[in-house]
Amino acid sequence: MHILLIEDQKKLAENVKAYLEAEHYAVTLALDGKDGFEKAMTLSPDVILLDVNLPGMDGYLICTMLRQHKKTCLSLCSRPGPNSRK
Numbered sequence: 001m002h003i004l005l006i007e008d009q010k011k012l013a014e015n016v017k018a019y020l021e022a023e024h025y026a027v028t029l030a031l032d033g034k035d036g037f038e039k040a041m042t043l044s045p046d047v048i049l050l051d052v053n054l055p056g057m058d059g060y061l062i063c064t065m066l067r068q069h070k071k072t073c074l075s076l077c078s079r080p081g082p083n084s085r086k
Contacts, residue, residue, distance in 0.1 A: 001025055001026070001046045001047065002025075002026045002027075002028070002043070002045045002046050002047075003020055003025050003026070003027050003028070003045060003046065003047045003048075003049060004027075004028050004030065004036065004039055004040055004043060004045035004047070004048045004049070005017060005020075005027055005028070005029050005030070005049045006030045006033065006035075006036030006039075006040075006048065006049065006050045006051060006054065006059070006062070007029070007030075007031070007049070007051045007054075008031055008032055008051060008053075008054050008055055009051075010031060013029050013031065014029075016049070017029055028043060028045065032054055032055050032056045032057070033054035033055065033056040033057030033058060033059070033061070033062055034056040034057050035056075036048075036050070036054070036057075036062060037057060037062050037065060037066070040062070040066055040071060041066075041069065041071075044071075048066070048071070050062060050063065
C-alpha cells in the first residue's frame with residue numbers, strides 16, 4: 001500500500017514516515033500543499049494523510065481539488081492552532 005503524507009512540519013513528517021515504513025507501507029512525503037497536490041495527481045497513492053494547515057495551499061483546498069478529480073481517499077489531520085478554523 002502506498003501512502004502520501006502531506007505535512008509541513010518536517011520532523012513530524014519524518015517520524016510518521018518512519019513509523020509507517022516500519023509497518024511495511026511505502027510512503028511519499030510532501031512538505032507543502034502545492035507539492036502534495038501534484039504528487040497526489042501523478043502518483044495515485046492508495047491513501048492520503050493530509051494536514052489542514054499547510055503553506056501554499058491548505059488542506060481544505062487540496063481536498064476539494066482532489067475530489068474534483070475523483071480522488072477520494074483522504075484523512076485530514078491537524079492540531080488546533082491560532083489560525084485553525086472552528
